Amino acid sequence: MSVKKKRDRTQFICQACGFTSARWLGRCSECGEWNSMIEERIQAPATQKRSIANASSKPIPLAEIDYKDGERIKCVTGELNRVLGGGIVPGSLVLIGGDPGIGKSTLMLQEAVNLASTAFPILYVSGEESASQTKMRANRLQLNSDALYLLPETNLESIVEHIEAMNPSMIIVDSIQSMYQGELESAPGSLSQVRECALQFLTIAKSKSIPIFIIGHVTKDGYIAGPKVLEHLVDTLLFFEGDREHIYRILRTIKNRFGSTNEIGVFEMTEKGLREVPNPSEIFLSQRKEKISGSSVVCLMEGTRPILVEIQALVGPTSYGLPQRTTAGVDAKRLALLLAVLEKRVGLRMGTQDVFINVVGGVKADETSADLGIVVSIVSSLKNRAIHPKTILLGEVGLGGEIRAISKIEKRITEAEKLGFKQCIVPQANLKSLRSENRIEIVGIEKVDQALDLLTN
Ligand SMILES: Nc1ncnc2c1ncn2[C@@H]1O[C@H](COP(=O)(O)OP(=O)(O)OP(=O)(O)O)[C@@H](O)[C@H]1O
Ligand SMILES: [Mg+2]
Ligand SMILES: [Zn+2]
DSSP states (O other): OOOOOGGGOEEEEETTTOOEESSOOSBOTTTOOBTOEEEEEOOOOOSSOOOSSOSSOOOOOGGGOOOOSOOOBOOSSHHHHHHHTSSBOTTOEEEEEEOTTSSHHHHHHHHHHHHOBTTBOEEEEESSSOHHHHHHHHHHTTOOOSSEEEEEOOBHHHHHHHHHHHOOSEEEEEOGGGOBOTTOOSOTTSHHHHHHHHHHHHHHHHHHTOOEEEEEOOOSSOOTTOHHHHHHHOSEEEEEESOSSSSEEEEEEEEETTSOSSOEEEEEEETTEEEEOSOHHHHHHTTOOTTOBTEEEEEEEETTEEEEEEEEEEEEEOOSSSOOEEEESSOHHHHHHHHHHIIIIIOOOGGGEEEEEEETTSOOOOSGGGHHHHHHHHHHHHHTOBOOTTEEEOOEEOTTSBEEOOSOHHHHHHHHHHTTOOEEEEEGGGGGGSOSOOSSEEEEESBHHHHHTTOOO
8 A cells, every 4th residue: 555645746837837747847838938847845735715805705796895096005206106006005916026136125125114104114024134134224225214124034924923913004025035834845936935925915915905015036037936926916016127237227017907007117226225217318318429320319108108218329340250230128120120121121231230239228119119210320320420419210110111100209209309309200190190389390201211311421
């Protein structure tokens, strides 16, 4: 008779999507991720039954549910309000993902200290740093508070006890990968642990109506923490990004049950902590050298906010081998398409040129309205002729070399006007939808070569 204990059985779980398999697979057959299968012990389903409402859940008619509008808690950090869709919703579970060292702890500590008050005590659960390490950071940022409570703990059962005893108004968990539930035998950070712990926090958030922020080492394409699994669970997913060497950091909404996605918040990392950047266009253009070839300005829509950014191109003859195509902030496939248009429709020999594209400030120009700016920057560098510094370029480039209409043209033009631009090149097709009283000169074009005629000296 087999006496093999149940708990000794293991299975392989894809850390990206949660797919389980009895054997190890080099590539997950569900989501296609490589090397994502990790061996974990098979757990008996959690014995604890949970309810997100309360112990005695029952169906309630929608009309009888008590809810007052405008119950959101306003963050002290304006940019955080923006990405959350206008403040913190009580009982919401928010995940802040981002690369190591990007500033997740700094952001949450700053907000927590400024928001906490006697009437609104906040619990900061730190699983990664000791209380004195967090204090050291707080001192550097010149922050102090009587109403922010630090709890250096990783054991979930113990954390839940403290939450019950303290009854905080808001909770921050830094980070979900460091938390573990004693009942589960897999290591902290494994998919089962991350999922179980997140579920537990979800239950606390919903049943006690406490907003909870969980920090996660989640890379957008990485699978280490099972981002997909967490993504479905949380109400809001924010992503903190930017190069570590770069001083600008962008907080982006990836998912939001209570507001628009596409919103971004812009911060500057300083010794005193993260500083909000209320007018990003000014910052992104502040170091621009005028009258230099290969540089143009476009206007991107980040959610509801127009942002002007500089697109730089550097084009030179290929000295050996295949021509190089290097991009930062622009999709490489989009660049290939635009180069093909230049080759075929404008007759430029791009096949013998190296092309480097950079969007200044670590911003992503992933909308087609930036096409015209990219194309003109490339030709400007190729011919070594500058674009007029007070000209802004808006338009999508089609495969036939035609300039196609773009959305939200008014907002973009207004932003350009505000920053002192004198001329705006727009798709001809957008002209009829424009009001007439612009202070900026508006030039409508239909073909990409018309834009190239604008290059001076
Ligand atoms: N003295 C300092 N002056 C300026 N910037 C600093 C200073 N000390 C730390 N920083 C910035 O703070 C960043 C680290 O911030 P923080 O610890 O909040 O990041 P994190 O996302 O929580 O990292 P982790 O994933 O390791 O927990 C550093 O990358 C650096 O940019
Ligand atoms: Mg941290
Ligand atoms: Zn998978």
